[in-house]
Amino acid sequence: MEKRRVSFHTLGCKLNFSESSTIARSFEEGGFVRVGSDDEADICVINSCSVTEHADKKCRNLIRKLHRRNPDAVIAVTGCYAQLKPYDVAAIEGVDIVLSNNDKGDLYKRVTELGVRGRAQVYACDTEEITRFFASFSSGDRTRSFLKVQDGCDYKCAYCTIHYARGSSRNMPIADLVAEAREVAASGLKEIVITGINTGDFGRTTGEKFIDLLRALNEVEGIDRYRISSIEPNLITDEIIEFCAASPKFQHHFHIPLQSGSDRILGLMRRRYTSERFADRIAKIRSLMPDAFIGIDVITGFPSESEADFERTRTLLERLAPSYLHVFPFSERPNTPAVDMPDKVPASVSTARVAELEALCDRLHYDFCARAVGTTADVLFESTVRDGMMYGYTGNYIRVKAPYDREAVNRICAVRLAAIGDNHDITAEILK
Numbered sequence: 001m002e003k004r005r006v007s008f009h010t011l012g013c014k015l016n017f018s019e020s021s022t023i024a025r026s027f028e029e030g031g032f033v034r035v036g037s038d039d040e041a042d043i044c045v046i047n048s049c050s051v052t053e054h055a056d057k058k059c060r061n062l063i064r065k066l067h068r069r070n071p072d073a074v075i076a077v078t079g080c081y082a083q084l085k086p087y088d089v090a091a092i093e094g095v096d097i098v099l100s101n102n103d104k105g106d107l108y109k110r111v112t113e114l115g116v117r118g119r120a121q122v123y124a125c126d127t128e129e130i131t132r133f134f135a136s137f138s139s140g141d142r143t144r145s146f147l148k149v150q151d152g153c154d155y156k157c158a159y160c161t162i163h164y165a166r167g168s169s170r171n172m173p174i175a176d177l178v179a180e181a182r183e184v185a186a187s188g189l190k191e192i193v194i195t196g197i198n199t200g201d202f203g204r205t206t207g208e209k210f211i212d213l214l215r216a217l218n219e220v221e222g223i224d225r226y227r228i229s230s231i232e233p234n235l236i237t238d239e240i241i242e243f244c245a246a247s248p249k250f251q252h253h254f255h256i257p258l259q260s261g262s263d264r265i266l267g268l269m270r271r272r273y274t275s276e277r278f279a280d281r282i283a284k285i286r287s288l289m290p291d292a293f294i295g296i297d298v299i300t301g302f303p304s305e306s307e308a309d310f311e312r313t314r315t316l317l318e319r320l321a322p323s324y325l326h327v328f329p330f331s332e333r334p335n336t337p338a339v340d341m342p343d344k345v346p347a348s349v350s351t352a353r354v355a356e357l358e359a360l361c362d363r364l365h366y367d368f369c370a371r372a373v374g375t376t377a378d379v380l381f382e383s384t385v386r387d388g389m390m391y392g393y394t395g396n397y398i399r400v401k402a403p404y405d406r407e408a409v410n411r412i413c414a415v416r417l418a419a420i421g422d423n424h425d426i427t428a429e430i431l432k
Contacts, residue, residue: 003033007041009062012049014195014229016079018146019104020047021138026108041073043111047104048079048089050165052331056081060092067094076111078104080165083130084334090120100125101166105134130167133205137180143191143382143392143410145184146229149177149213150196154204155232158270158337159302159330166197169204174216185222190380190410192217193227200235211239218247224412225380225395230255233281234272241281245288251395252289256281257297261316262309265302268341275316282320293323293368293397298357301330301350303341310353317360323368323397325361327354369398369424372417379415379428381408391425400428 006027010020023045024034035041044066049055059081066075077089078099086098096117099107103123110123130152138146152167153160184192194217196202202210217226226249231240233256244250260266261275285292298313317325329350332339372394379400381392389401390409400415402408408430415428 003031004042005035005040006032006043006045007035007037007039008045008047009037009066010047011059011062012047012051012055012080013197014146014193015148015151015197016047016049018136018138018148018195019134020045021140021146022134022136023047023104023107025139030108030112040070043074043076044070045107045111046075046077046079048077048081050080050084050161050333052328053333054331056085059089063089063092063094074111074114074117076107078107080161083125083165084161086122086124090122095120097121097123099123100130101134102130102132105132127164127167131170133170133172135172135176135180137184137192139184139187139189143189143380144193144225145187145189145191146193146195147177147180147184148196149194150199150202153198154201155198155272156270158268158341159299159333161333161336162197164335169198169201171196171202171205171208173206174208174213177213178216178220181217181220181223185220188410190223190412191225191227192223193229195229198232198235199229200231200240210235211237211243214240214243214247214250218249224249226250227253227397228255230257232257232272233278236281238284241284241288251397252292253395253397254285254292255295255297258313258316259297259299260302260305260309261313262305265305265309268304268338269299269302270337275312279316279320282322291396294320295324295326295397296320296322297326297328299328299330300353300357301345301347303330303338303345304343305330305345314357314360317357317364321364321367324365325357327357327361329354366420366424369426370420372398373420373426374417376414376416376431377428378412380412381405381410383409399425401425402428402430405430 008020010016048059074096075094076097082098083101090098102125136148150171152169153162154169156163263274377394379392385404390404391401414431417426419427
C-alpha cells in the first residue's frame with residue numbers, strides 16, 4: 001500500500017519553522033511520507049503568519065494555489081492568521097480544517113481523524129485561552145535547528161497583534177529544553193538557534209532566567225554553535241552580553257529590534273526603551289565583540305512619523321552602522337491601538353522611506369562583509385549546492401561560498417576569506 005503524502009508550507013518567523021518541523025515528525029512517525037512544497041500531496045499543512053496585511057494575503061494566495069494544484073488534498077491551516085481570523089480562513093475554497101495556536105500540537109490527530117469534507121472544521125479560541133506550550137524544535141533542515149524556548153508576549157506594542165495571536169509569555173523548564181538540545185545533538189546537527197516570540201522574556205512560567213538557560217545549553221555536548229534569534233533591547237543585559245562574549249559556543253550575532261530612532265515615536269509605539277538605551281546596548285556588544293553581526297528591525301511610516309522623526313532614525317542608524325537592516329512599512333493591523341491614531345502617513349511616503357533605508361542597508365552590509373576579506377574564519381557548511389558551490393556562515397553570520405566538498409558538509413571548517421561578490425557573499429578557500 002502506497003504511503004500517504006504530506007507537504008508543509010511555513011510562513012513567517014523561525015518559531016513557525018520549529019513548530020512545522022515538529023508537526024512533520026508526528027506525521028512521519030504515523031507512516032506518512034513528507035514531500036516537497038511543490039510536490040503533489042494528500043495533505044497540505046500551512047503554518048501561517050499575520051504580522052502584516054501582506055502576510056495574510058500571502059496565506060490566502062497560497063491556499064488557493066495549493067487547492068488548484070491538489071484539488072483532492074486536505075488543506076489544514078494553523079498559525080497566527082488562523083488564530084486571528086479563523087472563520088475568514090475557513091471560508092476560503094479548499095480549506096478543510098483550521099486550528100488555533102492553542103490546538104496546533106493536536107494537528108496530526110485532528111487531520112487524520114477528519115471525517116466528511118466539504119465544510120471546514122474550525123478549532124478557534126480567544127487570546128486568554130491560549131495557555132498551552134507546544135514544545136518544538138526543527139530537524140532535518142540544513143545544518144542547524146531552531147529550538148523554541150518561549151512563546152507569547154505580554155508587551156502589547158501599539159502596532160502588533162502578536163499578543164492576540166500567541167497569548168501571554170510562557171515557557172518550558174530549562175531541564176526540558178536541555179533534553180531537547182541533547183536530542184538535536186544526537187541527530188548530528190551542530191548549531192542551534194534559540195527562538196521564541198519574546199525570547200529574552202524567558203522564565204515567566206517557571207521563574208527561571210534567560211541567562212541560566214544560556215548557561216545550561218552551553219554545557220550540552222555535541223552542539224558547537226548557538227545563536228539567539230532575536231532579543232528586545234530592554235532584555236539584553238550586560239550579563240547576557242558578557243556571557244556570549246566569553247563562551248566559544250555562543251556566536252557574535254545579535255538581532256535586536258529598534259523600530260524607530262525617534263523617542264516620540266517609540267513612546268507612541270509603546271516600546272520599552274529609548275534610542276539612547278538602544279545605542280548603549282550596541283556599544284556594550286561592540287566593546288566586547290567588535291566583530292559582531294548586528295541586525296536591526298525598523299518600521300517606517302508609523303502614524304504621525306514626521307520627516308524629522310524619520311531623520312532621527314536614519315541618523316541613528318548611520319551612527320550605529322549595524323550589519324543589516326530589516327525594514328518594514330507600517331501595516332495597520334485590526335484591533336491594535338495604532339489603528340485609531342491620527343495623522344496617518346501616506347503609503348507613498350512610507351515606501352520611499354523604506355527604499356532609503358534599504359539603500360543604507362546595502363551599503364552597511366557590504367562594508368561589514370568587506371572588512372572580513374583577507375582574514376580567516378570558521379564556517380559551518382550546508383549541503384545546498386548551486387553551480388558547483390556550497391554555502392555556509394561564519395560565526396558572525398557572513399555568508400561564504402566555496403567549491404563543493406562533500407567531506408566539509410555539516411562540519412566547521414577553517415577558511416580564508418578571499419573576495420566579496422556583488423551579493424555580498426564571500427568566496428573562501430578551505431584551509432586543510
